Ligand SMILES: Cc1cc2nc3c(=O)[nH]c(=O)nc-3n(C[C@H](O)[C@H](O)[C@H](O)COP(=O)(O)OP(=O)(O)OC[C@H]3O[C@@H](n4cnc5c(N)ncnc54)[C@H](O)[C@@H]3O)c2cc1C
């Protein structure tokens with residue numbers, strides 16, 4: 542048996558390494574050919590300091606206070622040359638992956654199905670060829686669009702971590718490169734994926750959680766909720782899911798399923814379109830009850846198109862609420878596609 546250690550580098554790249562029971566993280570990383578920052582490897586210099594963002598571990602006893610103070614240890618900092626995990630762990634490494642002589646992983650997966658949701662979105666369902674891709678719930682991959690000369694698009698996993706059936710929820714963009722490909726994708730076609738990437742992932746839940754999703758920004762929350770269902774959760778988790786038109790509300794039945802099964806989870810939806818018959822018309826910020834903010838003692842996760850993310854951040858500033866934890870992902874579109882490189886129609 543060994544523990545899975547997620548190393549999240551400053552540039553958003555994540556590498557997973559296996560750490561044997563009793564093994565120090567620095568040694569496990571070295572075995573995996575990842576050169577984590579280090580100098581003395583003896584608990585003296587502090588060069589190997591990282592932030593533990595989840596998991597159980599022993600800090601070790603052979604380090605001096607100058608390398609890691611009591612306050613730093615209390616705040617979750619660790620010395621990887623001393624730290625011995627006793628569960629799977631997540632570590633934020635304060636340098637780039639290139640500085641550690643590593644980089645993104647890539648894997649292949651075959652198309653199983655593309656499920657349309659009216660004109661709003663598509664669910665891309667894949668089957669991993671080889672090991673199931675490791676990722677943290679909330680992270681994304683870059684998918685190369687077949688026939689596009691290597692162009693890629695980023696998509697957040699909507700499937701649970703550890704699943705060998707990666708899935709994605711993808712907005713239909715008229716004339717879009719990936720949208721165009723998915724309209725004619727056939728089962729069995731092999732896709733190249735690079736990742737996992739990103740620092741938008743579920744942290745250990747130690748206080749109430751507020752999830753705010755805009756459109757297909759729902760995807761990472763489906764993965765996070767699956768993880769919470771598997772691990773259990775003792776804090777309330779509330780999701781507000783906002784879309785532009787009524788037809789854009791997709792996979793609500795999955796949210797209803799989570800809400801029925803999980804007593805800690807509840808959600809609401811809202812629609813911007815004033816012509817909609819939806820009971821909540823407006824933006825997510827229009828319908829956010831003060832209770833959902835728990836006087837700031839809340840971890841906020843926010844994902845959607847850039848204008849929505851910016852609007853929510855401004856809303857918190859206006860309310861003078863500073864959430865204890867605040868994590869967001871913007872679904873920034875690529876620069877307009879170069880039509881000459883697009884797929885043949
Ligand atoms: C970290 C990250 C994670 C992402 N995760 C997801 C995800 O899980 N699901 C998802 O649907 N998208 C996600 N995106 C957005 C995604 O990567 C693509 O930008 C999007 O799917 C459009 O790709 P396309 O090839 O279909 O269109 P493109 O060929 O890239 O674009 C065609 C035209 O449409 C415009 N356009 C692109 N996107 C939009 C849009 N959303 N609304 C209006 N116009 C647009 C472009 O500017 C361009 O002019 C993510 C983006 C990032 C950065």
Ligand code: FES
Nearest residue numbers: 580582587589622
């Ligand atoms: S490498 Fe010097 S304290 Fe860890």
